Amino acid sequence: xxxxxxNRISPDVDTVMYLFAGILNTxxxxxxxxxxxxxxxxxxxxxxxxxxxxxxxxxxxxxxRGEMLRSGMRLTNVTKFLCERYGVRENVLPMTxxxxxxxxxxxxxxxxxxxxxxxxxxxxAIQGVMRSFTEPPVATPEALEAIGASDAIVIGPSNPIxxxxxVLGCEGIKEAIQDKVVLAVSPFIGNEPVSGPAAALMRAAGxxxxxxxxxNCYGGLTDIFVQDIRDPVEVSHAVRFDTLMTDEDKSVAxxxxxxxxxxxx
Numbered sequence: 001x002x003x004x005x006x007n008r009i010s011p012d013v014d015t016v017m018y019l020f021a022g023i024l025n026t027x028x029x030x031x032x033x034x035x036x037x038x039x040x041x042x043x044x045x046x047x048x049x050x051x052x053x054x055x056x057x058x059x060x061x062x063x064x065r066g067e068m069l070r071s072g073m074r075l076t077n078v079t080k081f082l083c084e085r086y087g088v089r090e091n092v093l094p095m096t097x098x099x100x101x102x103x104x105x106x107x108x109x110x111x112x113x114x115x116x117x118x119x120x121x122x123x124x125a126i127q128g129v130m131r132s133f134t135e136p137p138v139a140t141p142e143a144l145e146a147i148g149a150s151d152a153i154v155i156g157p158s159n160p161i162x163x164x165x166x167v168l169g170c171e172g173i174k175e176a177i178q179d180k181v182v183l184a185v186s187p188f189i190g191n192e193p194v195s196g197p198a199a200a201l202m203r204a205a206g207x208x209x210x211x212x213x214x215x216n217c218y219g220g221l222t223d224i225f226v227q228d229i230r231d232p233v234e235v236s237h238a239v240r241f242d243t244l245m246t247d248e249d250k251s252v253a254x255x256x257x258x259x260x261x262x263x264x265x
Contacts, residue, residue, distance in 0.1 A: 008062055020089075036055060190210065228242065
């Protein structure tokens with residue numbers, strides 16, 4: 001998460017919320033489909049370096065979230081309120097109610113992950129990855145309750161360092177999932193991720209940028225590990241499917257295989 005122009009962006013939460021609301025821009029996998037950028041353009045014209053291109057409708061969500069947080073609402077309750085306004089029935093939960101950011105170490109000092117990936121386009125060398133917070137993150141009661149009520153946990157093929165590890169780093173999460181069936185899907189094919197800066201971040205965090213590194217990053221929590229059928233890297237006891245979700249049919253097919261494996265387990 002990051003505060004931009006006085007407003008709070010929760011990128012992963014928003015992407016999930018917009019997806020379930022049916023308004024996600026699936027060309028970029030962030031923001032709202034067919035959004036306009038009038039406010040962002042004018043802010044840039046006024047000389048404010050708003051390095052993330054924020055759409056007008058998307059910005060309204062960030063403004064609402066920021067106002068509610070400043071009024072004392074918990075992020076969990078803010079997220080529930082926003083989901084209700086968008087007609088989202090799924091239970092979308094942030095990992096914690098306190099602020100946590102991912103920073104990367106550079107030659108010029110630490111910078112926020114969003115500055116590294118968006119402003120610098122991932123083209124600067126990084127030597128490490130760290131979490132920044134004023135108090136250690138603790139999983140919310142709602143998150144732990146959802147895990148407790150689940151038959152299994154699926155860790156999707158997202159960035160292990162910026163999307164998955166922060167969740168696992170919240171106090172209570174690892175303990176909550178250790179007695180569950182945990183299935184993880186690798187985001188790597190060979191030494192390259194399907195998308196995003198996961199390779200550089202994995203190296204900076206001390207892991208191999210491949211499926212073995214991903215498996216190790218999750219610290220033995222996974223009972224079932226899924227690799228792509230094209231992945232030349234061998235992970236012991238892994239299962240293989242086509243994990244490139246390039247269209248809805250392939251996404252549904254992978255989801256069905258994941259559910260089948262969980263039912264068998």
